[in-house]
Amino acid sequence: MEIVSASIRDLAALHRLERACFDRDGWPLIDLIAVLTFPDVVRLKAVENGTMIGFVAGDPRKSEGFSWIATIGVLPGYRRQGVGRKLLRTCEELLRTPQVRLSVRASNLNAIRLYKQEGYATLDVWRKYYADGEDAIVMEKARRANVI
Numbered sequence: 746m747e748i749v750s751a752s753i754r755d756l757a758a759l760h761r762l763e764r765a766c767f768d769r770d771g772w773p774l775i776d777l778i779a780v781l782t783f784p785d786v787v788r789l790k791a792v793e794n795g796t797m798i799g800f801v802a803g804d805p806r807k808s809e810g811f812s813w814i815a816t817i818g819v820l821p822g823y824r825r826q827g828v829g830r831k832l833l834r835t836c837e838e839l840l841r842t843p844q845v846r847l848s849v850r851a852s853n854l855n856a857i858r859l860y861k862q863e864g865y866a867t868l869d870v871w872r873k874y875y876a877d878g879e880d881a882i883v884m885e886k887a888r889r890a891n892v893i
């Protein structure tokens with residue numbers, strides 16, 4: 746498995762991965778195009794035998810001092826093998842802001858466990874953030890002070 750930059754050529758594969766990973770929160774095509782093309786966005790894919798098995802995107806907001814992990818997903822058949830952790834760590838390294846934030850469904854305990862292991866702590870709760878009324882947990886990780 747290797748982790749490499751993604752580009753607009755990965756649109757179809759990302760669309761498939763999104764549908765496999767997010768039954769309720771899949772992005773519309775326009776957002777997938779945006780995440781694969783907007784300047785400054787860190788976009789990485791995990792590839793095994795030529796297939797995209799995972800994806801992460803991070804949006805750096807340097808003037809605010811933090812980045813957002815916009816999305817992260819690993820195909821069901823490839824989970825629990827360290828791919829998500831490796832994608833997250835590689836993305837954080839490339840984002841280079843003092844803090845990194847993300848939001849996650851309150852019920853997504855597997856993802857929350859990963860984020861806690863990786864040093865994220867709860868910063869806020871956005872009540873009824875999702876369309877079905879579920880809360881979002883906002884988590885933040887403080888990084889080394891000298892990353893900028």
Ligand SMILES: CC(C)(COP(=O)(O)OP(=O)(O)OC[C@H]1O[C@@H](n2cnc3c(N)ncnc32)[C@H](O)[C@@H]1OP(=O)(O)O)[C@@H](O)C(=O)NCCC(=O)NCCS
Pocket residue numbers: 766767817818819820823824825826827828829830831848849850853854855856858859860862
């Ligand atoms: C969350 C997700 C990206 C994790 O990817 P992954 O490749 O399976 O993660 P890893 O193998 O690196 O696992 C890292 C840690 O996550 C946690 N974790 C992941 N899946 C878990 C599970 N099924 N049960 C318990 N803990 C789990 C564990 O803490 C695990 O560490 P461990 O294996 O040492 O116990 C993946 O489950 C996924 O794509 N889920 C659907 C999309 C999603 O919810 N994305 C996050 C939105 S905020």
